[in-house]
Amino acid sequence: MSVARSVRLALVVIALCIALIWVSRTKIDSARVSLFIAAVIGAVTTIYVLVTYEILLQNQRMARAAVDSATHMERSVRFSHTSNLLYETINTKDPNVQSKPIPLIPINNDDYKRALAEFNAGGQEKEFVFAVIKNRGQGAATNLDFKVVYHITDSSNPNRETSVEKQGSVQVLEPGKAVALCIFISKVPTADDQVALVSAKITTSDFYRDALNEGAQQVNVDISKHHVEADSGCVVRLT
Numbered sequence: 001m002s003v004a005r006s007v008r009l010a011l012v013v014i015a016l017c018i019a020l021i022w023v024s025r026t027k028i029d030s031a032r033v034s035l036f037i038a039a040v041i042g043a044v045t046t047i048y049v050l051v052t053y054e055i056l057l058q059n060q061r062m063a064r065a066a067v068d069s070a071t072h073m074e075r076s077v078r079f080s081h082t083s084n085l086l087y088e089t090i091n092t093k094d095p096n097v098q099s100k101p102i103p104l105i106p107i108n109n110d111d112y113k114r115a116l117a118e119f120n121a122g123g124q125e126k127e128f129v130f131a132v133i134k135n136r137g138q139g140a141a142t143n144l145d146f147k148v149v150y151h152i153t154d155s156s157n158p159n160r161e162t163s164v165e166k167q168g169s170v171q172v173l174e175p176g177k178a179v180a181l182c183i184f185i186s187k188v189p190t191a192d193d194q195v196a197l198v199s200a201k202i203t204t205s206d207f208y209r210d211a212l213n214e215g216a217q218q219v220n221v222d223i224s225k226h227h228v229e230a231d232s233g234c235v236v237r238l239t
Contacts, residue, residue, distance in 0.1 A: 012050050016043045083173070083206055084137030085144075085219070088227035089183070089197060091234040095119050095128045097180045104132060104180040107168040111182040118185055127186040127236050129195045131166065133202065134178040141204045143216060144179070145169040149198040156188040163198065186236050193236040197226055 095115040097104035106112050115128050131148050135141055147167045153160060168181040184195050200221035205214070228238035 009050065012046055016046065082137050082139050082208070083135050083141035083175070083204065085141060085173075085202060085204065086134045086136055086227065087146075087200055087202065087221045088132050088134070088229060089129065089195065089238050090132055090180075090228070091127055091129050091195070091230040091236050091238055093125060093127055093231055093234060095130075095182070097130060102134065102176070102178055104130070104178045105170065105173075106130075107170075107179065107181045109168075109182070111166070111185075115182050115185050118187065124188065127189045127234050128182065129184040129186070129236065129238070130180040131168075131183050131200070132178050132180050133173070135173045135175050137175055139206050139208070140175060141173040142207060142210055143169075143171065143203070143205050144173050145203045146181070146200065148181070148183070148200040150183055151194075151196045151198050152184050153192065153194040153196075154184075154186065155190050155192045156186075184236075189235045191235050191237070194239065195236060196239040197221075197223055199223070200226070 095106075095112070096119070097106055118126055119128070131146070131150075133144070133146060145167070146169070147165070149163060149165045152162050152164060154162070164183065166181055166183055168179065170179050173179055186193055200223075202219045202221065203216050204219070205216040209216075230236075230238060
């Protein structure tokens with residue numbers, strides 16, 4: 001029995017004892033008998049109220065424990081289905097990104113087809129810049145959509161400074177896999193060339209959120225923390 005419950009019960013018992021002693025010392029007459037009966041009824045009622053109050057407190061504690069348990073279980077299940085997406089920009093001399101240590105699923109659009117054609121054409125060694133989203137989480141990402149804007153400096157192009165906006169999407173991105181979107185093809189790479197991320201917005205969900213009909217999550221990539229990676233020998237700068 002808890003200390004608070006013991007204190008409450010002791011106070012009630014003391015109060016009842018005082019009341020009964022006071023009644024017992026009154027004169028023996030009809031008024032005393034009526035007073036004694038009233039005291040007994042009051043005592044029984046008080047005890048009933050106290051017991052009911054204790055049951056109510058116990059039920060509240062049990063309900064709170066059940067809610068906490070359900071919340072913990074829900075969080076555990078949600079975590080097991082949650083994706084953890086890492087955005088980065090890579091520069092490579094081989095656009096066949098499936099051969100990377102972490103296999104990349106290319107967005108097979110016109111830009112990627114052009115990159116493969118340029119690579120297979122041979123000639124001067126070219127460089128290819130991709131926006132990559134890796135799933136490092138426990139669960140798959142669903143309905144993944146991303147829109148990115150890059151500022152490109154290309155010394156071999158008459159329009160030296162340009163901004164490009166690209167968009168990609170995949171239905172499901174499983175844990176441990178990544179998706180790659182072709183951003184830029186440098187046909188004549190020089191150290192003066194640069195590809196700088198301006199903005200990146202990711203919209204995604206997961207199977208758990210989909211089952212609950214919850215809305216998709218939107219994430220704006222922090223440019224200052226965005227990762228860059230380049231193959232050995234690549235000269236186009238990434239920022």
